[in-house]
Amino acid sequence: MEQRIGCKRWRRVPLKECHMSVTHRSPRTDLAMEAHELASRQGAVNGVEESREEHEGIVVTRVRVRTQAAQRRLGKRKGTYITLDVPGLRHRDLDLQERVTKVLADELKHLLDLPPSSTILVIGLGNEHVTADALGPMVVNKLFVTRHLFEYMPHVLGDGKGYRSIAAVSPGVLGLTGIETSEIVRGIVERVRPDAVIAVDALASRSLSRVNATIQLSDAGIQPGAGVGNNRRALDKESLGVPVIAIGVPTVVEAATIAGDAIELVLNQLREQVPGNAATALFDQLSSMEKWHLVKEVLEPIENNLVVTPKEVDDFMDNVAYIVAKGLNVALHPAMTFEDADLVTH
Structure with missing residues (x-):
């Protein structure tokens, strides 16, 4: 919701005489934990549950939006949002990255909760030509996809047990394809008939400290482009007919x-x-x-809705794309060990 300063030319008016109108728009954020923090400043938010735990430098926060009223208050769909807050992720700490990958894989397994015979479609959202928006395509490029192997090269997977049928695609953005992302994804879902969809995208944060330092998972689906105010049609269970898991990493923050x-x-x-x-x-x-x-x-x-990203975003995107892809590879294929994942996550 929009909020405007009551005195547009406030510089010519005593600050104490400036008043706010009754409508509001909060600082832009895709992170449910930040939306909860902002909403809580105005009082307790009923219908939201939040819990927190720490694993060796990784703070895991779970926000559960239970009611329609809470959904409106936070601006986040009903569902579970899991945030991995890892300040050290900005640095090339291989041990920490390995721990983050394991936590991510475990959380993904709990969210998916599907039998090993399931078919999963992974969607890499974003623009591969814009570094800060290229997380989705970069992750898709590193995935171990297997749907074609089951049909054309079954011997590669042995008896196939412990490996799911995984398909992946980067549909591009509306400005390049002329087609709404939701239309492309819906067409693929109708053809492939997956048991679930996983959408990977870059996000926006309210806090500069969480940019390049946070990973969010959610079972509530995703709205491409929401983080930079370029809202597209949502990808969720209602629109696609199957569960949609969203994975995102905040890479930008508003200049304001x-x-x-x-x-x-x-x-x-x-x-x-x-x-x-x-x-x-x-x-x-x-x-x-x-x-x-x-x-x-x-x-x-x-x-003019300017968003910014840290200068080291190139190196960071390579690292976090590897972490997310490796976590996906382990979570999606029950038989795959982390040593196996090192070999196939390229």
């Missing part, structure tokens, strides 16, 4: 969010060094949401 966080850091320094400063006193009258909208409106003439 970065600017707002920077301003807040400056204000905190002023509060410490110059207690009672008039400038900070004025800003303290505003809520965190009001401050964000103030920054958003100031940047509006130049920002």
Whole structure:
């Protein structure tokens, strides 16, 4: 929902006289845990359950959206959202990457909960020509696909036990294909008839600290392009007729969010060094949401929905695509060990 500053030219009006309208739009985020954090600042959110545990530097947060009211409050569909928060993921720590892969594979197995004979379709969403949006295609390129092997080269899989029939495709984006992603995927689903679909996509975060440091899994499906305000038709059980598991990694953040966080850091320094400063006193009258909208409106003439990504995104995308693909390979094929996965995840 949209929220606007009540005084468009606020620079000409005393800050205390600026008021917010009754409609709201929160800082853009695809992460359910962030949406829950933001909503909780306005009071407890009924119909949402959240739990947290830690595994050697990996914080696993589970957010369960139970009711329609909670769905509207958070802006997230009903379902379970599992977030792996791993600050060390930005660094090339091979031991940590291996631990993340194992946790990811375990969580995927629980979400899938399908027999070994199932057929799975993996969809790599995004634009392979834009690095920060290329996660889906990169993961698909590293998967061990087997659907064709069962028909044309069965000897490669031995007796086939312990291996699922896996198909994978990167449908591209509307601007390149002229076809809605949902139309392409629906056509493939009707032909292949998988038991489940797994959609992999790059996401947007509210917090710069979670960019390139978080992996989210969900059984609620996915809406391609939502993270950058380019909403396309959802891929979910209602639209495809089969369960849809979404895997995403936040690779971008809104410019207004970065600017707002920077301003807040400056204000905190002023509060410490110059207690009672008039400038900070004025800003303290505003809520965190009001401050964000103030920054958003100031940047509006130049920002134009600008999103940014860290400069090391190229190296990071290679690493995280490998982690996600390896986790998928292990989770999708019960007979595959992590040593096997090292050989087939290329």
